[in-house]
Amino acid sequence: MPIYRQIYWRFRDAIVSGKLRAGERVPSVRTLAAELNLARGTVEAAYQMLIGEGYLVSHGPAGTMVAHDLYPAEPPVLEAVVTEHESLVHTGVLPLPLQMGLPALDAFPRKLWIRLASRTLRQGGLDGLVYPDPRGHASLRTALAGYLGIARGISCSSDQIFVCAGYRACLELIYRSLLRVGDHGWFEEPGYFIAREFLKEIGLEPVPIPVDSAGLDVQAAMGMAPDARFALVTPSHQSPLGVSLTLPRRQALLDWAMAQESWIIEDDYDSEYRYRGRPLPALKSLDSQGRVLYIGTFSKVLMPGLRLAYVVVPQAQVKRFAYMADTLQNHCPHVLQSTVATFIEEGHFGRHIKKMRALYPQRRALLIEALLDTLGSAAHIDPQAGGMHIIVRLAPEYDDRIIADRAQKAGLAVQALSRWYAGPETSKGLLLGFTNVQNKTQSASLAARLHQCFQVSADKTHHHS
Template sequence: MPNSCPPPNPHAATPIYRQVYLRFRHAISAGRLQPGERLPSVRALAAELNLARGTVEAAYQMLAGEGYVQTRGPAGTVVAPLLSPTPVDAGERRLDPPQTFPKPAALAPMPLQMGLPALDAFPRKLWTRLLGRTLRQSGLDGLVYPDPQGDLALRRALASYLGVSRGISCTAEQIFICAGYRACLDLICRSLLHDGDRCWFEDPGYFQARRFLEQARAQLVSIPVDADGLVVEAGMVLAPDARFALVTPHHQSPLGVTLTLPRRQRLLEWASSQGSWVIEDDYDSEYRYRGRPVPALKSLDTQGRVLYCATFSKVLAPGMRLAYLVVPQAQVARFATVAGDMQNHCPQLLQATVSAFIEAGHFARHLRRMRGLYADRRRYLVDALQAEVGEHLQLDDRAGGMHLVAHLAGGLDDCTIARRAHHLGLAIEPLSSWYRGHGQRHGLLIGFTNVSSREQAAELARRLRLAMDL
């Protein structure tokens, strides 16, 4: 611990783990601890201060979560190498972080973050080999202006994959490669949306899509979600003339329920009769841990009303910024014109490498491996949470997905818990913040894909218990 800082005061109102955290943070911000300098080991500092190891670990995790330090395994914990000193108020004692925090040296994900695949399981060696081979074999086609719809080989590979895995009959001509899911929404809005068009939006629903559509000047109509998915009849009452409906039918975001077949049929009937469009966000359909996979809504679309969106962010890596959109045949020309105007291109080398990854069978093998891995990691976290805080959480037992939904008992506030968890280095999200209208439910959204062991799961569950102030 920095020599110039007083030792923790067991009689102070501030918890001891937070006192330790603040001492180091002040020393780093003031420049007394330099970038790259090694911190004492958890065991050594706990022995020196006569504290429990868990107390010191909690302080170090807070520092790591905010980017002040980096853990380097056997090499210990060091001050983030690229961090610049930024003075802070020595009297600061608030729970909420001040707005003058120095920017973290790296955007490393926090534990339990939603929406991230298992970063430690990405096939780096194979990917590097394919990337190099693709680069060596590329010719003049890689140097000219790319096709605004995306690499043809990748679109053909995707058409074949979707036909087998999602029951979608489409051609490469109907597929558009986009720089992420929001780029898919952007292409849809530029092609079909008019200012003020009404759009059914699941409540609760994916907040990033909600923000984008609001910025695109769509008029969102919140439609409730129950155990059978989007309540289609409610949409037909609230906004029967809506021009769009954005849905996550396979694994509703964030509740995880599946849109039942009768409701899927009713939704398509409504879209056909109104001449409306259904945007299907099929964001993590690859991950189902029991039962048979549910076909895509697009596979039932006989009238050409569904715009199908999917992404490689959940199955490979979000840093690729690679997604794709399948449009009805009758709309291909319109979308192609808009895509040409947008110049929404993804790197040609990246697209060609993904194409090779799929065509060689690596993609299917990778998905099989990840399903097994995620089933194990999900079980690690469920067991740890039930053992540590099971009496205060009700975990939804869903068949798939990449996160857990934990409903809170006893009137606990999810926003307060999520804020405290963030200070303890946990990227848990409050369920209530995903609601747009009334009827909010309090709960926690907890990613499990990067929980690599039972021991790590147990440690994270203990930290969550601290955040819940139990």
């Protein structure tokens, strides 16, 4: 760091932390330059930055002093108290083994991606320098409209697609455009807890609706909250149980939304990965009345580092969403959107998904085989037609939360299924991501490490009994 910046930071830190107080005089440029054996111009540059940002005030011959009207050095008291059990959703560190919701990072075509991104930068014109279109880059929205028509059966135009900085940004755009604080909504039980917490944070009230082997129980939902303003569902591959919403229930859900003039938010987070039969068409493909808002993300199919997701909205709502998108300033970097557009247009996206569809069943089989060999009668694995994680069901004497906590301490990103429930009625199990399990040796090692957490848990449970 240049020396003038170092001086600037040292003064700034001293002022912010309260070591230098308001009204205190600081050494003159000449004195400090002599003390530090530096050119006067270096100290002058640091002081000018501090004066420009309002930390110091020059009083001419009277000297330079710390400004009086700075915010207090004491940190503000935050209303939200974060307990020790709460942790950040994303930390920026490399994920632990068995992390859910991650694509195979080692199988991502990085060289190709870098080449396309470099080309995008080289060919960028003035459109990359001005304020971007808040709806998303035009080339990406066009590419997505084509992809969704072929792959998900969704007939939409590019102007119905809004690109957002991640899944929660999509939810916020929907909320700001169509819902109000206090609105009730159907939410799958068990369901994606991060989405549930986010809905609560923005003032909505998710009502837990049971999920069985046919998906969300629409009949039960109509009894529990008939006047709900929205339903948030994962119909292709329920998160976390992996079941699909049956056709009769899809129809019942659409009929309810139409009669109530309510909204269905379809979270289609990993539907590309179905290993038996063809991927199911999206619920949005059946929506003839414009009640479904479809959310897709590139976090699961390309990489989470992109922070790119999108929502497809009914034609009648396009203007409202465009206005809100502009207000929210929910933008994703132009260069990344453009690179993803090229990735789709040139056929790399389709080839990548095809490759992952072949790779994931192999990795899944490796982990399941290792777990069955190691855990024996302590657990069995739920059969699922698709997805990126498995559910390990436990023998009655085991507690999934104890095992998950032990596993986290042992460096494994294992989640307890019971924590995905909002109500007291829960089902126990462990959720394990398999997409980054690369070989037999690794899978055997991970299974052995997990097994040690089982033994500890069993001891603890027997001790209680």
